[in-house]
Structures are given as C-alpha cells and as structure tokens.
Amino acid sequence: MMIDADTNYFTEVNTRLSGADEHVRKEVMKHVDYLAQKAGTSSAKILSGVPFRAAYQVLSDCRQNVESVFREKMRGPVAISPDSVEKMIELAEKSLEGWCSTEKSMAIVKIINDIKPEICVEIGVYGGRSLIPAAAALRANGKGAIYGIETWRPDVATEHATNETNDEWWKKIDFHSIKSDFYRFVAEHDLASQVRLIEAPASSVSGLFDTIDYLHIDGGHSIYNAAEDVIHYSKKVRKGGAIIMDDANWPSTGPAIAILDSFCDRVQSFNDDKGVIACIIYRKR
Ligand SMILES: C[S@@+](CC[C@H](N)C(=O)[O-])C[C@H]1O[C@@H](n2cnc3c(N)ncnc32)[C@H](O)[C@@H]1O
Incomplete structure (x- = not known):
C-alpha cells in the first residue's frame, strides 16, 4: 500500500544529521538512499522535505532503521536508562x-x-x-x-x-x-x-x-x-x-x-x- 511520507520527519532527520558524526551520517544515509531508490526519488529531495509516496512497509522500515542508528549513537556518552x-x-x-x-x-x-x-x-x-x-x-x-x-x-x-x-x-x-x-x-x-x-x-x-x-x-x-x-x-x-x-x-x-x-x-x-x-x-x- 502506497502512502504519503511524513516530510517533517525527514527534514528533522536532516537537522539531526548536521550535528552527527561521520559514521552515523553514513549509516543513516544508507537507509535514506535505499528508501529513495524504492520510492523513485533522491535522498537530497527526501531530506529537503519534497513530498513523495512509498510503500508503507518501506517507509516504516526506513524510519525504524534510522532511529536505531541514532539510538546506538546516543548509547555512547549518554546512556539511556531503562526506565520502569x-x-x-x-x-x-x-x-x-x-x-x-x-x-x-x-x-x-x-x-x-x-x-x-x-x-x-x-x-x-x-x-x-x-x-x-x-x-x-x-x-x-x-x-x-x-x-x-x-x-x-x-x-x-x-x-x-x-x-x-x-x-x-x-x-x-x-x-x-x-x-x-x-x-x-x-x-x-x-x-x-x-x-x-x-x-x-x-x-x-x-x-x-x-x-x-x-x-x-x-x-x-x-x-x-x-x-x-x-x-x-x-x-x-x-x-x-x-x-x-x-x-x-x-x-x-x-x-x-x-x-x-x-x-x-x-x-x-x-x-x-x-x-x-x-x-x-x-x-x-
Ligand atoms: C481524544 S484524542 C486521542 C487521545 C489519546 N489517546 C490520549 O489518551 O491522550 C483523538 C485523536 O484522534 C485523532 N483522529 C480523529 N479522527 C481521526 C481519524 N479519522 N483518523 C486518525 N486519527 C484521527 C485526532 O487527531 C486526535 O488526536
């Protein structure tokens, strides 16, 4: 099922990438590039908020993967406490x-x-x-x-x-x-x-x-x-x-x-x- 992507989310990713380490940037871009390829657009367009459509599962996977990369990064100096x-x-x-x-x-x-x-x-x-x-x-x-x-x-x-x-x-x-x-x-x-x-x-x-x-x-x-x-x-x-x-x-x-x-x-x-x-x-x- 094709759905409209949440363009705000991807512009937020772009902002977060500007302060990220090189390896985090590379890992995140791997997932965004894959999404761009599946959606028939470019990573640059996605990250600058140009609307696009993609299969729900592809969008959802991209988001999960991008968040995992950012999370792994956060586990370094600032450990996330497993709150009850x-x-x-x-x-x-x-x-x-x-x-x-x-x-x-x-x-x-x-x-x-x-x-x-x-x-x-x-x-x-x-x-x-x-x-x-x-x-x-x-x-x-x-x-x-x-x-x-x-x-x-x-x-x-x-x-x-x-x-x-x-x-x-x-x-x-x-x-x-x-x-x-x-x-x-x-x-x-x-x-x-x-x-x-x-x-x-x-x-x-x-x-x-x-x-x-x-x-x-x-x-x-x-x-x-x-x-x-x-x-x-x-x-x-x-x-x-x-x-x-x-x-x-x-x-x-x-x-x-x-x-x-x-x-x-x-x-x-x-x-x-x-x-x-x-x-x-x-x-x-
Ligand atoms: C009462 S609030 C949800 C409150 C929340 N579950 C909580 O416990 O605080 C109702 C929400 O449903 C959303 N909503 C209304 N119609 C909708 C629809 N057709 N599809 C999806 N969400 C809808 C609204 O945007 C609103 O944020």
Missing part, C-alpha cells in the same frame, strides 16, 4: 498532552502483561498519553509493537461533526508541536522499537492489519468515525484479544458501543466524575 513502566507513565503524564488517567494507564499495562500481545493498535494518539504506557509495557514484556494511527490534522479530526464546542476546539489545536513532543519522547526514552506510527485517517489503513491482539479506539468521536473504527478494526481482533473503547460517555459513541456489546464481553470500565461509564475494556468473544 511506572516511571514512563509518570513522565508521560508530566510532559505529554492527552487525557489518559493513571488508573487507565495502569489498566493498559495490566492488559499487556496479561495477554502478551504481538500486534497492538491505537487509533487516536494525540500527544501519546495512552500509547506510551502500552509501549513501555511492551518493552518490559520483550515483545510486541504498537501501531499508532493518527493524522494530527484538524480537517480530519473534524471531518464528521461531533458537537460545536468540540469541533471548534480541535480546529485550534497546535498539532505540530503535539506531534513533535510525542516523537521526541519516543526517541529520548528509547521506545522506537515498540512504536510504529501510521499517519493516515484510520478508515484508510485497516487493511494493513491481519490479526490484532490489542486495540484501543480513541480517534474521531463522531457517530460516523467511532462506529466506522469499531467496524473496520474490531473484526481484526483475535478471540480473547482486548478492545478499549474510550469516551463511552459521549452520546455519539453510543452506536459504536452497541456494536461492541454485541460480540465482546465487558471486563472493566471506568467512570467519569458524574459516575457515568467513560471507558470500557472488552474481551473479544
């Missing part, structure tokens, strides 16, 4: 935007400890507050990766109406800095091996997955988006796999929840401050 899962949750709460409570983060960690997933998917990453606990738990397990599906684009976030206040709020968000903070956090805390980002509308990329072990649905909250995400993704979840449905207290997520209730069992839920169920954890029957 609890420490990662604390750091994410302090430095990233989002809405994941400590209670919900701990529940995410428990699911990942219990089911030891290989393939995790989170729709709606925003600042990474709920993705980071999952990634930290995967690292502690020593296996598995989480695919974050996010566009960081106001036009996509408001494509289908929810309510006026919410839609206006999303139009004013500085997605660029939220996304940069998230990527920096992943790199600085050595989570790049567990985190794969797919920058595309959720409805267009469900075909990338065959079997999902853990699914967190927290993307668009319109009636249309929430139901669409459930329909496209929950059928990929294996029997016994986990599905987290966030913002269950929104009237617009009601149809999505009715669909989930029809073929999954509720195993846990969290209430909002009015005592209404706001987040539901399901097990697929």
Whole structure:
C-alpha cells in the first residue's frame, strides 16, 4: 500500500544529521538512499522535505532503521536508562498532552502483561498519553509493537461533526508541536522499537492489519468515525484479544458501543466524575 511520507520527519532527520558524526551520517544515509531508490526519488529531495509516496512497509522500515542508528549513537556518552513502566507513565503524564488517567494507564499495562500481545493498535494518539504506557509495557514484556494511527490534522479530526464546542476546539489545536513532543519522547526514552506510527485517517489503513491482539479506539468521536473504527478494526481482533473503547460517555459513541456489546464481553470500565461509564475494556468473544 502506497502512502504519503511524513516530510517533517525527514527534514528533522536532516537537522539531526548536521550535528552527527561521520559514521552515523553514513549509516543513516544508507537507509535514506535505499528508501529513495524504492520510492523513485533522491535522498537530497527526501531530506529537503519534497513530498513523495512509498510503500508503507518501506517507509516504516526506513524510519525504524534510522532511529536505531541514532539510538546506538546516543548509547555512547549518554546512556539511556531503562526506565520502569511506572516511571514512563509518570513522565508521560508530566510532559505529554492527552487525557489518559493513571488508573487507565495502569489498566493498559495490566492488559499487556496479561495477554502478551504481538500486534497492538491505537487509533487516536494525540500527544501519546495512552500509547506510551502500552509501549513501555511492551518493552518490559520483550515483545510486541504498537501501531499508532493518527493524522494530527484538524480537517480530519473534524471531518464528521461531533458537537460545536468540540469541533471548534480541535480546529485550534497546535498539532505540530503535539506531534513533535510525542516523537521526541519516543526517541529520548528509547521506545522506537515498540512504536510504529501510521499517519493516515484510520478508515484508510485497516487493511494493513491481519490479526490484532490489542486495540484501543480513541480517534474521531463522531457517530460516523467511532462506529466506522469499531467496524473496520474490531473484526481484526483475535478471540480473547482486548478492545478499549474510550469516551463511552459521549452520546455519539453510543452506536459504536452497541456494536461492541454485541460480540465482546465487558471486563472493566471506568467512570467519569458524574459516575457515568467513560471507558470500557472488552474481551473479544
Ligand atoms: C481524544 S484524542 C486521542 C487521545 C489519546 N489517546 C490520549 O489518551 O491522550 C483523538 C485523536 O484522534 C485523532 N483522529 C480523529 N479522527 C481521526 C481519524 N479519522 N483518523 C486518525 N486519527 C484521527 C485526532 O487527531 C486526535 O488526536
């Protein structure tokens, strides 16, 4: 599947290369050259932010490989400490935007400890507050990766109406800095091996997955988006796999929840401050 490359990422790589040692530069350029060859463009164009398209897997591999080279470099003078899962949750709460409570983060960690997933998917990453606990738990397990599906684009976030206040709020968000903070956090805390980002509308990329072990649905909250995400993704979840449905207290997520209730069992839920169920954890029957 061909997708648009994240040009911001490659211009950031270019900036990072300007201060890098010669051998790091060479190693990174090997991966960028390979990508350029596969995408029918040049490394110079890629690094200067010229838009291009490439197969999802080729882009994803390039990014993983480039981050590994930078990480190896960082292991030299500044060793990355293997922070505990609890420490990662604390750091994410302090430095990233989002809405994941400590209670919900701990529940995410428990699911990942219990089911030891290989393939995790989170729709709606925003600042990474709920993705980071999952990634930290995967690292502690020593296996598995989480695919974050996010566009960081106001036009996509408001494509289908929810309510006026919410839609206006999303139009004013500085997605660029939220996304940069998230990527920096992943790199600085050595989570790049567990985190794969797919920058595309959720409805267009469900075909990338065959079997999902853990699914967190927290993307668009319109009636249309929430139901669409459930329909496209929950059928990929294996029997016994986990599905987290966030913002269950929104009237617009009601149809999505009715669909989930029809073929999954509720195993846990969290209430909002009015005592209404706001987040539901399901097990697929
Ligand atoms: C509620 S936020 C996610 C919060 C995050 N999971 C947390 O716990 O902090 C919803 C996110 O979904 C993204 N989003 C909305 N519609 C989307 C779509 N169709 N495809 C992908 N992402 C989408 C928005 O950009 C937004 O960042």
